[in-house]
């Protein structure tokens with residue numbers, strides 16, 4: 293049995309964060325391990341409040357788990373605080389973790405800040421160099437690289453900047469672009485992951501996409517193959533989304 297670990301925030305709606313990651317791992321036949329990095333109060337209308345888990349307790353969860361079980365891949369989601377980023381970076385080194393995917397979450401769709409400026413800098417310096425894949429959306433890629441993103445050429449420029457920070461593979465996701473939905477995959481060469489433009493608002497797409505990449509890496513795929521399979525997985529998931537709360541749709545996977 294292949295195992296994937298997610299280090300992520302707790303979302304009571306089950307659409308994003310740790311719960312979404314676990315559902316994706318399960319539906320892709322990978323056993324899910326999870327360490328909670330923050331608690332949130334949120335629903336389909338947005339994130340109302342965040343309580344970060346203490347860095348020492350994140351370390352404790354990881355140490356106890358990893359001294360017993362070695363995951364085949366690791367996904368990192370919302371870390372929120374700089375101290376939490378440092379705690380996770382220390383653990384990555386201590387346990388020589390590989391196949392690491394980070395979704396560098398900065399803002400929720402509803403506009404709530406999910407990581408402070410210092411946390412983002414620490415992610416770039418202390419986590420990116422250990423990552424197999426990073427999956428920023430255009431807003432995150434723009435925030436970290438300083439490149440203003442309006443089209444695919446801008447996404448390519450941002451991807452090149454981000455790769456310089458040390459990740460092996462960069463995927464700038466294009467779901468928030470106006471005209472097209474193409475994800476730009478860059479590992480020294482460019483590859484393009486195409487999806488259909490889907491209207492409406494969805495909760496947890498970024499979390500699910502990066503979790504699916506993690507699961508496919510755990511199953512032994514290359515980063516590019518994992519990204520292509522994850523894109524197909526998401527294209528199918530959109531067809532099974534449903535509306536139940538006041539705003540964003542959820543995924544039935």
Ligand code: PXL
Pocket residue numbers: 300301302303308309310332334339369370397399400401406496498499
């Ligand atoms: O999509 C970013 C994200 C990640 N993790 C948690 C979240 C969100 C967005 O709402 O709540 C826990």
